[in-house]
Amino acid sequence: MKIGVVTFPGSLDDADARRAAAVAGAEAVALWHGDADLHGVDAVILPGGFSYGDYLRAGAISRFAPVMETVIKKAGEGLPVLGICNGFQVLCEAHLLPGALIKNHVRKFVCKDQPLRIENNRTAWTSDYDANHEITIVLKNQDGSYVADEATLDRLEGEGRVVARYLGQNPNGSYRDIAGISNERGNVVGLMPHPEHCVETLTGPSTDGLGFFTSVLKAVVAS
Amino acid sequence: MSTDTVSNASSTPDVEQPWAELGLKPDEYQRIRDILDRRPTSCELAMYSVMWSEHCSYKSSKVHLKKFGDIPQETPAGKMLAGIGENAGVIDIGEGYAVTFKVESHNHPSYVEPYQGAATGVGGIVRDILAMGARPVAVMDPLRFGPLDAPDTKRVLPGIVSGVGGYGNSLGLPNIGGEVVFDSTYLGNPLVNALCVGVMKHEDLHLANATGIGNQIILYGAKTGGDGIGGVSVLASETFAEGGPTKRPAVQVGDPFMEKLLIECTLELFAARLVEGIQDLGGAGLSCATSELASAGDGGMYVSLDKVPLRDASLAPEEILMSESQERMMAVVTPDNVEAFLKICAKWDVQADVIGEVTDTGRLQIDWHGERVVDVPPRTVAHEGPVYERPYARPSWQDELQADGAEKLPRATTGEELRDTLLTLIASPNLCDKSWVTDQYDRYVLGNSVLAQPEDSGMIRVDETSGLGVAVSTDCNGRFAKLDPYTGAKLALAESYRNVATTGARPAAVTDCLNFGSPEDPAVMWQFSEAIRGLVDGCIELGIPVTGGNVSFYNQTGETPILPTPVVGVLGVIDDVTRRTPIGFTAEMEGHQLYLLGETDEELSGSEWAHVVHGHLGGRPPAVDLAAEQQLADILINASRDGLIDAAHDVSDGGVAQTLVESALRGGVGARVWAPDGLDPFLFLFAESAGRAVVAVPRTEEVRFTDMCTARRFPHAKIGVITGDTLDVQDQFEIPLAELQATWSATLPAALG
Numbered sequence: 011m012k013i014g015v016v017t018f019p020g021s022l023d024d025a026d027a028r029r030a031a032a033v034a035g036a037e038a039v040a041l042w043h044g045d046a047d048l049h050g051v052d053a054v055i056l057p058g059g060f061s062y063g064d065y066l067r068a069g070a071i072s073r074f075a076p077v078m079e080t081v082i083k084k085a086g087e088g089l090p091v092l093g094i095c096n097g098f099q100v101l102c103e104a105h106l107l108p109g110a111l112i113k114n115h116v117r118k119f120v121c122k123d124q125p126l127r128i129e130n131n132r133t134a135w136t137s138d139y140d141a142n143h144e145i146t147i148v149l150k151n152q153d154g155s156y157v158a159d160e161a162t163l164d165r166l167e168g169e170g171r172v173v174a175r176y177l178g179q180n181p182n183g184s185y186r187d188i189a190g191i192s193n194e195r196g197n198v199v200g201l202m203p204h205p206e207h208c209v210e211t212l213t214g215p216s217t218d219g220l221g222f223f224t225s226v227l228k229a230v231v232a233s
Numbered sequence: 234m235s236t237d238t239v240s241n242a243s244s245t246p247d248v249e250q251p252w253a254e255l256g257l258k259p260d261e262y263q264r265i266r267d268i269l270d271r272r273p274t275s276c277e278l279a280m281y282s283v284m285w286s287e288h289c290s291y292k293s294s295k296v297h298l299k300k301f302g303d304i305p306q307e308t309p310a311g312k313m314l315a316g317i318g319e320n321a322g323v324i325d326i327g328e329g330y331a332v333t334f335k336v337e338s339h340n341h342p343s344y345v346e347p348y349q350g351a352a353t354g355v356g357g358i359v360r361d362i363l364a365m366g367a368r369p370v371a372v373m374d375p376l377r378f379g380p381l382d383a384p385d386t387k388r389v390l391p392g393i394v395s396g397v398g399g400y401g402n403s404l405g406l407p408n409i410g411g412e413v414v415f416d417s418t419y420l421g422n423p424l425v426n427a428l429c430v431g432v433m434k435h436e437d438l439h440l441a442n443a444t445g446i447g448n449q450i451i452l453y454g455a456k457t458g459g460d461g462i463g464g465v466s467v468l469a470s471e472t473f474a475e476g477g478p479t480k481r482p483a484v485q486v487g488d489p490f491m492e493k494l495l496i497e498c499t500l501e502l503f504a505a506r507l508v509e510g511i512q513d514l515g516g517a518g519l520s521c522a523t524s525e526l527a528s529a530g531d532g533g534m535y536v537s538l539d540k541v542p543l544r545d546a547s548l549a550p551e552e553i554l555m556s557e558s559q560e561r562m563m564a565v566v567t568p569d570n571v572e573a574f575l576k577i578c579a580k581w582d583v584q585a586d587v588i589g590e591v592t593d594t595g596r597l598q599i600d601w602h603g604e605r606v607v608d609v610p611p612r613t614v615a616h617e618g619p620v621y622e623r624p625y626a627r628p629s630w631q632d633e634l635q636a637d638g639a640e641k642l643p644r645a646t647t648g649e650e651l652r653d654t655l656l657t658l659i660a661s662p663n664l665c666d667k668s669w670v671t672d673q674y675d676r677y678v679l680g681n682s683v684l685a686q687p688e689d690s691g692m693i694r695v696d697e698t699s700g701l702g703v704a705v706s707t708d709c710n711g712r713f714a715k716l717d718p719y720t721g722a723k724l725a726l727a728e729s730y731r732n733v734a735t736t737g738a739r740p741a742a743v744t745d746c747l748n749f750g751s752p753e754d755p756a757v758m759w760q761f762s763e764a765i766r767g768l769v770d771g772c773i774e775l776g777i778p779v780t781g782g783n784v785s786f787y788n789q790t791g792e793t794p795i796l797p798t799p800v801v802g803v804l805g806v807i808d809d810v811t812r813r814t815p816i817g818f819t820a821e822m823e824g825h826q827l828y829l830l831g832e833t834d835e836e837l838s839g840s841e842w843a844h845v846v847h848g849h850l851g852g853r854p855p856a857v858d859l860a861a862e863q864q865l866a867d868i869l870i871n872a873s874r875d876g877l878i879d880a881a882h883d884v885s886d887g888g889v890a891q892t893l894v895e896s897a898l899r900g901g902v903g904a905r906v907w908a909p910d911g912l913d914p915f916l917f918l919f920a921e922s923a924g925r926a927v928v929a930v931p932r933t934e935e936v937r938f939t940d941m942c943t944a945r946r947f948p949h950a951k952i953g954v955i956t957g958d959t960l961d962v963q964d965q966f967e968i969p970l971a972e973l974q975a976t977w978s979a980t981l982p983a984a985l986g
Contacts, residue, residue: 019581
């Protein structure tokens with residue numbers, strides 16, 4: 011069982027995502043943005059960071075990386091893909107997920123331990139959580155405010171595709187407190203907070219993030 | 234438009250040169266002429282002027298800094314692998330690992346342009362660490378500002394904080410600690426100090442020298458632009474009055490994305506063994522890198538300036554030599570390895586160009602458009618600059634200041650007054666919650682942050698299997714240093730040492746950032762020499778060496794210098810990070826016994842209480858007893874290793890009251906406490922005696938713990954128990970944690986939005 015983690019120029023949490031995959035029991039495989047070959051991985055993580063410095067629009071350049079052509083194609087065939095933070099931004103830019111992420115409404119970088127509710131535990135990345143499971147994981151971002159038009163938001167809500175929602179004070183101005191969403195099939199998930207920083211009590215505020223990685227192991231085995 | 238070549242300089246000895254505008258003194262200019270046996274070219278003049286500046290040459294501090302050499306170059310953790318004089322000191326921490334760390338200042342640029350000044354301060358220290366061969370793993374930022382309510386602080390602070398965060402976050406380095414301090418003397422001169430820690434295997438250590446005749450000089454990273462040229466634009470405007478470059482910003486502009494690429498690219502170059510010598514480009518840019526690499530090597534160096542890739546084609550050669558454009562590195566590479574070197578740079582989209590080679594001439598020779606514009610002995614530029622024995626004298630006001638102790642000021646006596654004092658203090662700018670600042674920094678990236686602010690020190694896991702780790706703290710109380718710079722420097726060292734030991738790590742090495750006023754003021758020079766004397770004596774007594782650091786002079790507003798601020802960073806080593814001791818009182822610790830370790834004396838001068846309640850600064854700082862600090866550290870480290878304590882927090886600014894409030898709020902559980910027998914409740918809560926810590930001992934370990942303290946004859950007193958949701962000072966007052974939290978956390982958001 012192999013989980014690939016893509017490194018774009020400016021990816022920062024790639025090693026962390028590989029560690030989390032390994033802690034969950036998977037073999038972590040480093041994938042390179044310029045290589046379109048996914049090297050036989052069973053799932054892909056697009057990690058956090060500031061790819062290409064986020065100087066244009068977050069994720070706008072990485073979306074054109076050679077590896078993304080394959081990721082987009084395979085995602086359409088059901089390959090589990092998780093975009094975390096900058097990875098979520100890349101997924102939106104690649105139109106694998108609807109909507110966009112803009113600058114935090116507080117106009118500052120925000121790093122905090124954030125309570126969330128897992129609202130959809132039927133995706134490839136959340137099946138190990140109970141329905142409406144409340145977890146606390148790391149949130150750290152500059153452009154974390156999820157936006158979409160009302161019709162899209164209504165559709166996401168109606169189809170149960172809001173995967174996670176912020177609890178308590180909204181940290182970044184995301185519409186309807188949305189922290190994460192999925193595609194229709196549930197194999198592609200974008201999440202603004204960072205589960206990969208919450209797999210060890212020694213270095214994170216909790217181990218609440220581990221479920222994302224154990225979930226995908228089960229999803230792969232089941233398929 | 235003509236270039237001032239070497240032959241031109243030889244044939245026109247009497248040309249007037251703008252040496253004074255470049256900050257050179259008459260005798261310094263004459264010395265350059267003597268060295269070269271002719272007048273310098275304008276390029277040479279530019280190089281000498283910037284390399285002989287206070288910032289680059291340490292000409293006022295050198296004679297004092299030499300004293301750091303008196304400290305034995307051995308650390309409790311292992312031998313020093315590189316010391317002062319390299320880009321950063323390196324120590325052996327065992328298991329084949331080495332650690333390098335250093336703190337530097339970027340004070341003046343951060344006042345002019347807070348965001349970029351602070352950002353490039355982080356970038357510069359990270360490249361210093363990278364140049365040693367290490368992977369940077371964490372940063373810390375000791376920051377000092379004018380009064381929180383001053384209008385200019387609202388310009389300077391948010392910019393600096395967002396610059397530190399904007400650069401460090403984009404680089405993927407966790408920010409694990411530092412300081413945020415307010416004092417009126419920093420109003421026109423904030424202090425931005427930046428510390429970086431790096432980790433490597435012993436065999437990866439790289440030093441900055443250009444050896445091997447015929448080896449190639451490669452400049453890689455960002456293109457060279459017109460930023461950070463500063464005073465040298467005088468030259469350009471002299472030489473190129475018409476059609477030349479326009480005036481340029483003196484403050485550099487950072488590109489953290491490029492720096493991230495530079496880090497990964499450089500580490501891959503090291504891993505492939507393609508680098509013979511390496512140097513980052515920081516202050517004085519190419520002038521510094523070429524002259525330092527050449528003079529540390531065994532020959533000379535030739536550089537063709539035409540090969541330097543430019544962001545702005547109109548730059549003059551003097552400006553190319555001076556530019557402080559960020560995110561650039563210079564490597565010495567054998568001819569065989571050049572192709573492989575360039576290939577790795579291309580993989581990371583990093584521009585790389587061969588711009589010269591190591592020669593056997595013994596001279597640094599630089600050409601521009603086929604003509605020689607620089608021909609100098611490199612050591613005269615890099616290492617043989619002027620050295621000054623600045624006059625220094627204990628200021629006339631020092632006696633009067635020391636005679637005016639805070640111990641005589643009126644104090645709170647009733648429970649109600651003590652309660653009010655506590656709430657006033659915890660809401661004061663220096664003692665309040667700093668998360669408005671630290672929540673703008675990523676403390677989690679890389680996944681090895683075991684402890685981060687507001688813990689006593691930041692701690693990073695180095696080896697995921699063995700649990701080997703390092704802890705770092707930075708500290709300085711400038712008010713203590715003003716009252717007595719010798720003792721103040723020792724107190725800064727003692728506090729940082731204690732903060733590292735409190736987390737369970739054994740202190741091993743010191744870096745310092747010596748921030749002072751003008752060295753031309755004998756009173757400031759006396760403060761400086763006294764602080765160094767204090768640090769040297771303190772390090773010898775504690776058995777830990779200074780591995781490197783930085784001096785920043787001319788920190789003053791008009792005639793008023795800043796508080797003498799010798800910021801001390803101590804790095805410690807811990808064998809197993811799972812044994813670390815945090816500060817918080819958590820629910821699992823309900824019922825644990827609280828002990829105060831160390832002696833509390835009537836020491837209030839220079840304290841936060843005197844500062845906040847009375848606006849007073851006078852008297853003598855708390856006594857410092859480094860033998861006691863060592864004993865305390867031993868107890869804290871052993872107790873952590875043996876599982877005798879579950880929480881510990883050092884006592885410093887604000888006294889025991891502040892310590893208890895921070896521990897209770899950190900873990901969410903309160904405490905019932907009392908003053909030990911014979912100690913006045915006010916002194917118990919607010920005195921700032923050094924050498925103390927509060928520890929939480931499980932009931933089952935109480936006997937073993939107190940036996941250990943007794944056996945070592947170390948003062949220890951039971952002061953309470955962890956319990957409930959209030960801070961209950963028996964017979965005096967009780968405050969709910971919710972009220973403490975609200976009071977402590979409201980200050981910065983209210984002032985800064």
